[in-house]
Amino acid sequence: MNERLERGALPVPAVHQFVPALIPRDATGSHTLLLRDVLRSAGWRSEIFAEATHDDLANESLRVEEYEARARPGDVLIYQFSTSSMVADLLAGRTEPLVLDYHNITSPELYGEWDPPAAARSAEARRQLAVLARRAVLGMADSEFNERDLVAAGCRRTAVVPVLVDLERAVQDADTRTAARLARARAGGGANWLFVGRVVPPKAQHRLVEALWAYRRLYDPSARLHLVGAMPSRRYMSALRRYAADLGLATAVRLYGEVSDAVLAAVYSSADVYVSLSEHEGYGIPLVEAARAGVPVVALGAAAIPETLGDAGLLVGTSEPALVAAAVHRVLTDEALRHSLVVAGQRRVKHHSLAAASAMAVRALTAVAGPPPGAGRSGVTERQP
Amino acid sequence: MTETEQAGSEEEHRVYLARVMAEIDEEVRRRRASGDLPARLERELDELFLAHSPVAGRGGALEDALEMVDASAFIDPAVPVASKRAGGAVVKKSLRTLNLWYIGFVTHQVSQFAAATSRALHLVEERLVEIARELDAQRVPPAPVVDLPSEDAGPRWWLSDALGALSAVPGRVLHAAAGDGSFVRSLCAQGVDAYGIDPRPGRIGAGEREGLDLREEDVAVHLRAVAPAELGGVVLTGVVDAMVHGERRQLLELVADRLAPEGVLVIVSWAPSAWAGDAAPPEADLAPGRPLRPATWAHLLGPMGFTVDVQTGPSGTDYTVTAVRRRARSPR
Numbered sequence: 001m002n003e004r005l006e007r008g009a010l011p012v013p014a015v016h017q018f019v020p021a022l023i024p025r026d027a028t029g030s031h032t033l034l035l036r037d038v039l040r041s042a043g044w045r046s047e048i049f050a051e052a053t054h055d056d057l058a059n060e061s062l063r064v065e066e067y068e069a070r071a072r073p074g075d076v077l078i079y080q081f082s083t084s085s086m087v088a089d090l091l092a093g094r095t096e097p098l099v100l101d102y103h104n105i106t107s108p109e110l111y112g113e114w115d116p117p118a119a120a121r122s123a124e125a126r127r128q129l130a131v132l133a134r135r136a137v138l139g140m141a142d143s144e145f146n147e148r149d150l151v152a153a154g155c156r157r158t159a160v161v162p163v164l165v166d167l168e169r170a171v172q173d174a175d176t177r178t179a180a181r182l183a184r185a186r187a188g189g190g191a192n193w194l195f196v197g198r199v200v201p202p203k204a205q206h207r208l209v210e211a212l213w214a215y216r217r218l219y220d221p222s223a224r225l226h227l228v229g230a231m232p233s234r235r236y237m238s239a240l241r242r243y244a245a246d247l248g249l250a251t252a253v254r255l256y257g258e259v260s261d262a263v264l265a266a267v268y269s270s271a272d273v274y275v276s277l278s279e280h281e282g283y284g285i286p287l288v289e290a291a292r293a294g295v296p297v298v299a300l301g302a303a304a305i306p307e308t309l310g311d312a313g314l315l316v317g318t319s320e321p322a323l324v325a326a327a328v329h330r331v332l333t334d335e336a337l338r339h340s341l342v343v344a345g346q347r348r349v350k351h352h353s354l355a356a357a358s359a360m361a362v363r364a365l366t367a368v369a370g371p372p373p374g375a376g377r378s379g380v381t382e383r384q385p
Numbered sequence: 386m387t388e389t390e391q392a393g394s395e396e397e398h399r400v401y402l403a404r405v406m407a408e409i410d411e412e413v414r415r416r417r418a419s420g421d422l423p424a425r426l427e428r429e430l431d432e433l434f435l436a437h438s439p440v441a442g443r444g445g446a447l448e449d450a451l452e453m454v455d456a457s458a459f460i461d462p463a464v465p466v467a468s469k470r471a472g473g474a475v476v477k478k479s480l481r482t483l484n485l486w487y488i489g490f491v492t493h494q495v496s497q498f499a500a501a502t503s504r505a506l507h508l509v510e511e512r513l514v515e516i517a518r519e520l521d522a523q524r525v526p527p528a529p530v531v532d533l534p535s536e537d538a539g540p541r542w543w544l545s546d547a548l549g550a551l552s553a554v555p556g557r558v559l560h561a562a563a564g565d566g567s568f569v570r571s572l573c574a575q576g577v578d579a580y581g582i583d584p585r586p587g588r589i590g591a592g593e594r595e596g597l598d599l600r601e602e603d604v605a606v607h608l609r610a611v612a613p614a615e616l617g618g619v620v621l622t623g624v625v626d627a628m629v630h631g632e633r634r635q636l637l638e639l640v641a642d643r644l645a646p647e648g649v650l651v652i653v654s655w656a657p658s659a660w661a662g663d664a665a666p667p668e669a670d671l672a673p674g675r676p677l678r679p680a681t682w683a684h685l686l687g688p689m690g691f692t693v694d695v696q697t698g699p700s701g702t703d704y705t706v707t708a709v710r711r712r713a714r715s716p717r
Contacts, residue, residue, distance in 0.1 A: 113439040210430045218421055239437035246433055311399050314406065321430065322422050326412045330405065337405055344398055 014045035015369050017078045017101075020085035022050040022061045025258065027163060027285050028082050028103055033060060034164035035078075035101075038358040039365075043373035051087050064090065071096070076369040078140075079132065081105075084124035088132055097137045097368055100155065103163070104146045104282025104304075105129060110202035115233045118200070129153045138368045140361070142283040145304035159364040162357040165285050167292040167349060174266035182270035190222025191215075191332055194271035194295065196264070196286035197278060199231040199255065204300075205240055207277040207319040211328070213247045214321035219329045223252065225275075226267055230258045268293035273328050276300060277319045284308045288352045291345030296338050298327045312348035313341060418596025425593060428600075447510055454506060458499035460492040525673045528628040530562040530585055530604075531666050533653055534702040542698050543705045544568070547620065547651045548575055550707050555645045556617030561604040561624055566592025568620065569599065577618075582607050605636055614645045622653040626660070627672030634685070641689045644710045650691065652682070652706040659702035682706045 017036060023029040032048055039046035047070070048061040062070075064087055077096045079088065082103040091098055105126055111119035133139060133153035140161045141147035150158050186192060193212060197203045205227055212225045231237045237255070244253040256267070274290035276299040281287075287309050290297050297313030299305050306315055314337075316327050331338055350356070366372065416422055462485060466477040533541075547568075551558050552575060560569050563581025566589065572579035580598035583589050589599040600607070604624055619640050625633050640650055655676045660669050669675075677685070679695040686693050691708035698704055 206434050210427075210434075213430070214422055214427070218416060235439060239434070242437050243434050246437075247430075311395060311402060314402060316406075320413075321427050322413045322416060323409070326409045326416065327406075330409050330412070334405075340398060340401065344395075347395075 012043070012045045012373055013074050013076070013369060014047075014072060015039050015076045015078060015099075015365060016045075016047050016049060016067070017080060018049045018064065018067075018087050018091060019061075019080040020051045020083060020087050022048060022053045022057050024054055024056050025261065027165070027283075028080050029054075029057070030166070031101075031103075031164045032080050033057075034166065034354065034358075035361060036060075038164065038361060039372075042362050044369070049087075051085055076365070078365075081125075081129065081132070084121045084128055088125075088128035092128075092131050092135060098132065098135055099138045099140060099365065099368060100129075100132055100136045100150065101140045101161075102129075102146050102150055102282075103142055104149065104280075106200075106202050106280050110280055111233075112201065114201045114236045114239075118233065138364065140364055143304040143307050145307055146282045157368075159360075159367075161360045161364050162352055163283050163285060164354055164357050164361065165288070165352070166354060167289055167352070171268070171293055172261060172265050174269050175260065175262035176266075178263045178266035179269065182266060185224070186270060188222065190224055191220050191272040191328070192270055193223060193225045193273055193275050193328065194228070194267060194290070195225070195274065195276055195278075196228045196267075196289070197276075198229045199227060199237050199240065200233050201236050202280040203229075203278045204319065205236075206243055207300075207321075207324075208275060209240065209244050209247065209249060209253055210321040211275065211277065211319070211324035212252065213249060215325035215328055216249075216252065218322070218325055225249075225253045226256065226271065227254065228256045228259055228264060228267055231255065265293075268295060271295045273298060273331055275324065275328060276305065277324065278302065278305070281305050281308070287313065288349060291342075292349045294342050294345070296331050296341040297345065298324065298331055308352075310344070310348050310351070312344040414598070417598070420594070420596070423593065424598070424600065447513070451503070451506055451510060454499070454503045458496065458503045460496045460499070462489040462492040525629065528626075528632060528672055528674055529668050530583070531623040531626050531655070531668045531672075533623050534655060534659055534664060534700070543651075543653055543696070543703075544571065546696065546705065546707070547653075548572065550649050550651060551577055551579075551618045551620070554617030554649050555647055556615060558618035558620065559607075559611075559616055560620040560622070561607070562588070562622060563592070563599055564588050565590070566595070566597040566599045568622070569597050570595075573597070579618075605639060608636070608639045608643055611643045613642050614648075616643050616648060617645055618649045618651070619644060620651045620653075623655075625652060626655045626676045627668050627674050629674040633674065637686065637689060641691070641710065646710055646712045648710045650686075650706075650708040650710070652708070653703060654706070655703055656697065656701060664702070679704045679706070682708070 017032055019028065019032050022032060036046050036048055049064045049067045050061040051064050053061045075096045076099060077091060077094065078099045078101050079091050080101050080103070081088070082105070106122050108119040108122040111122065130153050133150055133155040136155055137157065139150035139155035139158040141150050141158060142163045144160055147158050147160050193208070195205065195208055199205055208225055212223060216223050244250055256263070259267070268290065274287070274295045274297045276284070276287060276297070278300065279302050281303045284305050287297055287299060287305065291312050297309060299309060299313050299315055300319055301315035301317060309315065314327050314331060316323055331341065362372065417424055464481055466474050466481055468474045468477055548571060551572060558572055558577050558579040560579060560581040562583040562585065563569055564583055566581050569579045569581040569592065581589070582600045582602045582604060584601070584603045586601065589601055593599045625636065628636070644650060655665070657676050657678055659665060660676050679697060682695055683693040686708045690711050692711060693706060693708045696705045
């Protein structure tokens with residue numbers, strides 16, 4: 001690692017990141033990797049220290065224990081906070097200035113009896129947040145919604161910095177086999193609803209199933225619901241499947257699990273509408289991805305969703321099946337409305353662009369780490385929609 | 386486009402979306418009224434999903450939870466060895482045999498712990514059942530909703546006054562207990578955005594089929610789910626009569642919180658003298674509480690921020706309380 005600037009003898013200051021798990025195609029994982037690149041482009045030394053790293057990213061991170069040997073005076077540490085982890089306890093005991101990059105903790109109550117271990121992890125994460133928030137020199141939140149959590153936990157200085165996300169994955173070259181399969185199904189008629197997110201109770205996929213049932217009964221008996229996302233809660237997933245079967249939707253509701261970026265792009269490209277009835281989102285990246293892909297959005301206005309979406313989607317006040325069905329029907333049959341949502345979506349995408357979010361991150365970190373050695377260099381490039 | 390132009394265009398878009406949402410709400414109302422998607426059917430969806438949820442989600446009966454504990458208390462160290470791959474079963478069986486002495490030792494201890502825990506839980510459950518039985522004898526039952534004396538005696542005397550009081554309130558009007566929705570129907574006919582709830586099984590059927598927004602729900606449970614200052618009016622008929630004071634106070638505080646400033650609360654209640662007479666319903670003997678005297682309402686609602694007016698019916702068997710929520714609530 002080059003620890004000295006070529007033009008002088010002073011060590012290059014470092015802003016390192018700590019993360020419980022570095023996982024590909026995961027919001028926090030992708031954000032961490034992009035932020036590392038932004039920090040390096042700005043001129044800081046920056047490494048990722050992870051408690052666990054997915055094999056595909058083995059070369060991108062160091063083990064948390066390795067930091068001790070690499071620690072230098074003046075280091076600033078960022079903790080990517082989204083769940084409980086031993087990393088939080090480790091950082092609580094260190095003396096370096098700490099920045100919390102907070103991606104929200106789902107309320108334990110939302111997991112309830114569906115997933116007691118997840119509820120326990122959330123409760124533990126809240127405890128850790130209370131400890132770290134008081135020690136942090138800065139709390140960075142994805143949204144004002146998340147910022148309120150940081151303030152409530154005792155963070156004295158906060159800034160809103162959107163998640164760094166490469167929205168181009170939603171419009172990259174689509175997986176041809178998936179695209180062909182979806183096109184064949186689409187040729188038979190029926191609207192394609194899409195939701196992207198982990199299949200867990202707080203995301204309320206069962207509400208989507210209900211809404212689809214009402215929509216098929218009232219407007220379009222051939223409509224389908226595509227659910228993309230990891231399925232960590234076996235209980236919830238199995239209940240969801242049985243529920244869909246009870247409502248006669250066993251073949252109309254399609255669960256994909258975790259997919260590659262190319263498959264995701266294919267699913268986005270075949271979607272007629274993106275519908276979210278999630279009750280808990282600290283940010284909601286897929287909402288912006290859908291907008292980037294030109295898919296109109298209908299969403300429950302809960303948690304940070306109104307903030308993320310702005311006027312780029314039709315926000316419904318409740319998950320009542322008849323209301324959601326009517327909203328989707330309107331979006332799919334009113335060309336002027338659909339067009340206005342797509343146009344507003346493209347505006348929103350610019351607001352969430354990687355370049356804009358990167359600049360905000362550098363600005364926020366400069367306030368606690370001092371100006372980066374390469375101040376003035378951009379280093380962040382992005383294709384615009 | 387300049388920033389000002391863009392801001393103007395975004396504002397126009399927001400107004401447009403608000404109008405679209407209002408039209409969608411109207412479409413939903415129309416669909417429900419037409420019987421295409423009865424509200425009852427939507428409610429049944431929740432129950433259907435809960436049937437697939439874990440024990441706590443289904444209401445958390447202790448017996449069910451204990452059954453689950455019992456069912457999973459034994460940990461089987463002999464893992465299944467079936468396999469779709471050729472030779473897979475043999476490999477798995479060999480691995481199982483090799484590991485069984487170790488896994489078996491561990492699982493035996495875990496099973497012992499689980500069995501002891503299960504036994505302890507059963508003892509706790511037996512004791513709880515015993516305590517519940519003893520408590521049941523001293524329990525104060527929740528107050529039932531009662532029919533008003535004027536229910537069977539032709540047009541209700543308080544109808545036109547109540548309609549007048551609620552004709553220009555700042556929000557939706559809730560009627561509890563709405564019965565078949567006749568008062569909700571009158572309000573809607575007058576252009577008031579009204580809906581009704583009734584906790585009594587089967588009471589809302591006819592009105593619901595007609596397309597009125599009626600729900601079979603407990604009054605307090607429903608009000609707790611409504612946002613503060615969301616309602617323009619609340620009508621309580623036969624709801625508070627049989628309540629004990631604490632339950633009545635809690636409900637009225639809830640109503641006060643859910644009403645918007647200048648919102649109107651209308652209460653129709655049995656008169657205490659009629660409650661003690663032969664024409665009173667059976668609940669008069671069986672209910673935990675009794676109706677208040679008309680003059681008491683000003684003492685009760687005044688400190689909650691209401692201006693109160695009381696009218697006694699022509700027969701003297703019932704009376705109405707019309708209370709308007711003042712803009713600034715006075716301290717309690």
